[in-house]
Amino acid sequence: MSATIGPVAVNTFREAVRDRVLYNLVLFALVMIGAAILVGQISIGIEQLVIVNLGLTAISLFGLVMAIFIGVGLVYKEIERRTLYSLLAKPIHRWQFLAGKYAGLLLTLGVNTAFMTLGLAAAFFYVGGRVARADVSIVVAIYFILLELALVTALALFFSCFSSPMLSTLFTLGIYITGVFANDIHEVGEFTQNSAVLGLTRAIYFVVPNFHNFNAIAAAGHGDAIPFSLIWQNTLYATLYAALLLIAAAAVFSRRNLK
Amino acid sequence: MSAPAIEILGLTKDYPVGFWRPKMRRSLDNLSFEVLDGEVFGFLGPNGAGKTTTMKLLMGLIFPTRGTARVRGRSIDDIKMRAEIGYLPEQPYFYDYLTARELLDYYARFSNYSASERRERVGKNLERVGLGAASDVQLRKFSKGMLQRVGIAQAILHDPPVVILDEPMSGLDPVGRREVRDIILDLRTQGRTVFFSTHILSDAEMLCDRVAVLASGKLQGVGAPREIVTMQAQAMEILIEAREGCALPAALAGQSTRIGPRTRITVPEQQLYSVLEQLRDCEARILSVSPVHPTLEDYFFKLVGGSAPERGLEEISR
Numbered sequence: 001m002s003a004t005i006g007p008v009a010v011n012t013f014r015e016a017v018r019d020r021v022l023y024n025l026v027l028f029a030l031v032m033i034g035a036a037i038l039v040g041q042i043s044i045g046i047e048q049l050v051i052v053n054l055g056l057t058a059i060s061l062f063g064l065v066m067a068i069f070i071g072v073g074l075v076y077k078e079i080e081r082r083t084l085y086s087l088l089a090k091p092i093h094r095w096q097f098l099a100g101k102y103a104g105l106l107l108t109l110g111v112n113t114a115f116m117t118l119g120l121a122a123a124f125f126y127v128g129g130r131v132a133r134a135d136v137s138i139v140v141a142i143y144f145i146l147l148e149l150a151l152v153t154a155l156a157l158f159f160s161c162f163s164s165p166m167l168s169t170l171f172t173l174g175i176y177i178t179g180v181f182a183n184d185i186h187e188v189g190e191f192t193q194n195s196a197v198l199g200l201t202r203a204i205y206f207v208v209p210n211f212h213n214f215n216a217i218a219a220a221g222h223g224d225a226i227p228f229s230l231i232w233q234n235t236l237y238a239t240l241y242a243a244l245l246l247i248a249a250a251a252v253f254s255r256r257n258l259k
Numbered sequence: 260m261s262a263p264a265i266e267i268l269g270l271t272k273d274y275p276v277g278f279w280r281p282k283m284r285r286s287l288d289n290l291s292f293e294v295l296d297g298e299v300f301g302f303l304g305p306n307g308a309g310k311t312t313t314m315k316l317l318m319g320l321i322f323p324t325r326g327t328a329r330v331r332g333r334s335i336d337d338i339k340m341r342a343e344i345g346y347l348p349e350q351p352y353f354y355d356y357l358t359a360r361e362l363l364d365y366y367a368r369f370s371n372y373s374a375s376e377r378r379e380r381v382g383k384n385l386e387r388v389g390l391g392a393a394s395d396v397q398l399r400k401f402s403k404g405m406l407q408r409v410g411i412a413q414a415i416l417h418d419p420p421v422v423i424l425d426e427p428m429s430g431l432d433p434v435g436r437r438e439v440r441d442i443i444l445d446l447r448t449q450g451r452t453v454f455f456s457t458h459i460l461s462d463a464e465m466l467c468d469r470v471a472v473l474a475s476g477k478l479q480g481v482g483a484p485r486e487i488v489t490m491q492a493q494a495m496e497i498l499i500e501a502r503e504g505c506a507l508p509a510a511l512a513g514q515s516t517r518i519g520p521r522t523r524i525t526v527p528e529q530q531l532y533s534v535l536e537q538l539r540d541c542e543a544r545i546l547s548v549s550p551v552h553p554t555l556e557d558y559f560f561k562l563v564g565g566s567a568p569e570r571g572l573e574e575i576s577r
Contacts, residue, residue: 003368003369003371004369006368007365007368007369011354011357011365014356014357015354015356018356019356081352082348082350082351082352083352083353083354085315085318085320085346085348085351086346086347086348086351086353086366086410086413086414087366088318088319088320089318089320089341089344089345089346089348090341090342090366090369090370091338091339091341091342091369091370092338092369093338255322257274257320257321257322258315258320258321259274259321
């Protein structure tokens with residue numbers, strides 16, 4: 001199994017590297033350098049808080065942009081350019097191809113996030129940060145960002161199996177934004193007296209992936225501890241949801257005619 | 260008689276056409292034939308005849324509406340079947356950020372070769388298609404002909420017993436075409452089965468043990484190129500020298516071409532004796548009577564000449 005998924009994943013990673021996708025790291029580095037210099041001049045006593053907040057937000061945003069914009073083209077581009085034809089003529093199942101593409105993009109996002117984390121650490125130490133026990137929450141926040149990216153990538157890949165990149169971007173972004181506000185939408189429904197609205201908001205709350213729970217940036221900035229139960233719940237939630245999306249993507253893609 | 264390498268059994272493919280209330284259109288209609296083990300088999304037909312559709316069905320890239328096919332006894336639904344096939348898609352395009360060597364190495368990984376085996380096979384096959392010197396050039400810098408050669412190299416990389424090539428001569432210059440012809444002949448010498456589609460009928464005539472002609476999604480005929488063309492009514496060519504002052508009968512004038520003092524008359528075989536009678540009456544000197552050997556091209560145009568692809572697609576009411 002890994003003999004077929006592995007090469008596809010490595011090739012997807014190689015494509016991202018050769019298409020200079022990781023050049024976004026240069027932009028990230030510039031943001032962090034600029035922020036570190038600016039923060040040192042305008043904030044007193046909260047430099048580390050500002051740097052951690054800014055750095056984690058940038059890591060999340062850069063990752064999201066990559067996950068969505070590369071993810072929506074993962075399958076579509078291969079069909080449009082007909083690169084898929086020669087590959088699927090080899091003894092490889094379509095679901096293995098999808099799993100390989102997914103793993104390849106996760107690898108790219110992982111490497112990207114790792115470099116950005118190093119950049120954040122450099123900026124953190126530059127503004128006088130010292131490693132403390134509470135800083136473990138920064139690592140957890142980055143882990144949550146990775147889980148969020150894994151889920152967004154699965155969403156983008158799912159849509160990429162049957163729609164154009166533009167529509168897939170709209171669908172993925174729409175679901176992501178809805179998911180970020182999932183808790184608020186649920187509360188609005190609970191306040192209303194209308195049973196139809198309540199039913200709709202509940203349906204959204206339970207069906208759309210809840211991205212709100214993956215945001216631990218504020219807690220990390222203030223050095224607040226993140227409960228261990230949230231870590232495993234988020235891990236399980238992201239894993240199961242992404243697996244379901246990949247299974248659905250494989251079911252759609254397995255019967256698709258490649259015209 | 261050899262066992263079939265490819266068995267196509269009543270393959271039918273319908274496509275929906277249109278966005279709102281799509282109608283089904285038939286692009287392949289109950290296609291059945293066999294490609295025997297070890298033969299070079301040509302698949303001929305105009306654009307839109309259904310050649311690429313058939314090949315994509317064989318490779319599992321699209322799914323049949325009805326019917327099935329087997330390659331070396333295995334169903335096309337069986338993924339193991341693909342280990343025994345090499346496939347070149349029509350107008351192939353590959354990952355252009357890779358070099359030719361990296362691309363072949365990537366494909367070789369799906370055949371579970373060791374690193375040293377992969378290196379050896381990749382190098383050998385790149386040399387074989389004349390790309391040895393361009394092995395480490397990124398594919399985005401390759402011409403169409405070079406991409407075609409890379410496509411052939413990846414199709415034969417794992418020494419498959421059955422090779423399916425969709426328009427392998429397309430985009431190649433005369434030298435490239437000759438090299439592809441040599442590769443196909445080489446594959447035949449090695450006992451492999453080659454099933455290829457082409458528009459270039461002279462290549463099919465030269466290379467193929469048998470051909471199938473497809474038009475409008477329907478099979479028009481299968482057989483050896485020489486056999487298939489002689490299935491048509493033969494024409495006879497009569498070369499004469501007409502006597503001074505004696506005109507040919509008016510009925511023959513339309514079928515004749517004058518070449519200096521001589522006249523060449525082409526008539527259907529069944530009219531030969533009556534035409535000879537007429538020529539005797541006008542005291543023409545008969546220099547030769549010989550059969551006209553139709554070419555595969557003649558046969559092809561006779562079969563598909565009036566079949567435009569748009570008209571070829573049959574609409575199905577559902």
